[in-house]
Amino acid sequence: MQPQPKRAEWVETDVGGIAGTLDDTELMIRVKEGHEPSFALLLQKHRSPVVHFIYRMVQNAAVAEELAQEVFLRVYRARGTYEPTAKFTTWLFRIATHLALNSLRDGKYERLQETLETTSEDSAPRQLRDAKPTVEAAMVKQARLGEVRRAVAALPEKQRAAVLMHKYQEMEYAQIAKALNCSESAVKSLLFRAYETLRARLAHLA
Amino acid sequence: MKCPLESQDNLELLLDYGTARCTGREAAAFAQHLATCSACSRAIAEQQVVCGMLDEWEAPPVSASFTRRLYQRIEHGSGWRARLAESLTGAVRVLFVWRGVPIAAAACLIITAGILLDQRMATVPSHPPNAQVVEAAQPDQVVHELDDLEMLGNFDRSVRADGNSKL
Numbered sequence A: 001m002q003p004q005p006k007r008a009e010w011v012e013t014d015v016g017g018i019a020g021t022l023d024d025t026e027l028m029i030r031v032k033e034g035h036e037p038s039f040a041l042l043l044q045k046h047r048s049p050v051v052h053f054i055y056r057m058v059q060n061a062a063v064a065e066e067l068a069q070e071v072f073l074r075v076y077r078a079r080g081t082y083e084p085t086a087k088f089t090t091w092l093f094r095i096a097t098h099l100a101l102n103s104l105r106d107g108k109y110e111r112l113q114e115t116l117e118t119t120s121e122d123s124a125p126r127q128l129r130d131a132k133p134t135v136e137a138a139m140v141k142q143a144r145l146g147e148v149r150r151a152v153a154a155l156p157e158k159q160r161a162a163v164l165m166h167k168y169q170e171m172e173y174a175q176i177a178k179a180l181n182c183s184e185s186a187v188k189s190l191l192f193r194a195y196e197t198l199r200a201r202l203a204h205l206a
Numbered sequence B: 001m002k003c004p005l006e007s008q009d010n011l012e013l014l015l016d017y018g019t020a021r022c023t024g025r026e027a028a029a030f031a032q033h034l035a036t037c038s039a040c041s042r043a044i045a046e047q048q049v050v051c052g053m054l055d056e057w058e059a060p061p062v063s064a065s066f067t068r069r070l071y072q073r074i075e076h077g078s079g080w081r082a083r084l085a086e087s088l089t090g091a092v093r094v095l096f097v098w099r100g101v102p103i104a105a106a107a108c109l110i111i112t113a114g115i116l117l118d119q120r121m122a123t124v125p126s127h128p129p130n131a132q133v134v135e136a137a138q139p140d141q142v143v144h145e146l147d148d149l150e151m152l153g154n155f156d157r158s159v160r161a162d163g164n165s166k167l
Ligand SMILES: [Zn+2]
Pocket: B002, B003, B004, B005, B006, B033, B037, B038, B039, B040, B041
């Protein structure tokens, strides 16, 4: 019998070639049964979406990673009680939203908050990717991005979470409703109001 | 078709028109409406501009150390304390789901357990140099567990209720 690899080796390794054959819920059921490589696969698949969602919620990369770690820790710790009552991603984003909203409310990470006026940590790689933008064009782009970030940050928390799940995660309305613990029609109203605000705030940039 | 802006029905058409979410008969009917409604046409044009701007906002890449740090935290929390916490959370989760025991009583039970563990650890003499350091479950940590459990319990209930209502 082959020894089981250490956890670090499971990561990025599709043990038994299960990644393409099982959906997220089936993988989580395997995690519940003690199959840790399935957890590694779920982590590999959902790590970036979760971190990016929280990043856009709190607008701080370090805090986003810290909170995303908490999300996956909770998933791992709750594995024994997991029940496939909903899509895995709905469950995952419910936890992510809960933690992001809690952190915004309790102000625990207030000292770490970046000011939206500072150059964002993602600006450098983007400039490198662009084909030698002029300084002026780069400044205009940064200013636009700053406006977009401020406009999103100014949305009420629930509207912000709904927009981010709708726009970037492309989640269905029913999924967003379950993640936010409200009805589907409430989600549609939330989203309509949120985009209406964004349209008004960003119209001058068009 | 009723104007979504006036009726506040089918608001998703104003959000999703022109994307892969909005296809088929609904999209065709709305396209006809757009030909006669300048307010909806303007809203759609503005919506597409906003979505284009949101597309420009990229999130930074996740740190290369993210997964290693996570596994370190999982390994760190895999001792007796974590097993006890998992057992307690499993038990309390059942109480939340069954709703047979008032939430306040369950909360008191868990917070008391956390405080007792905390006090017990406080009375342990200092560790000999080679002894393994054991962490105590802090009351605020237990409160956070309860917070999470309530959230997940509500989630299960809302999903079940939703499923039943559709049957
Ligand atoms: Zn109209």
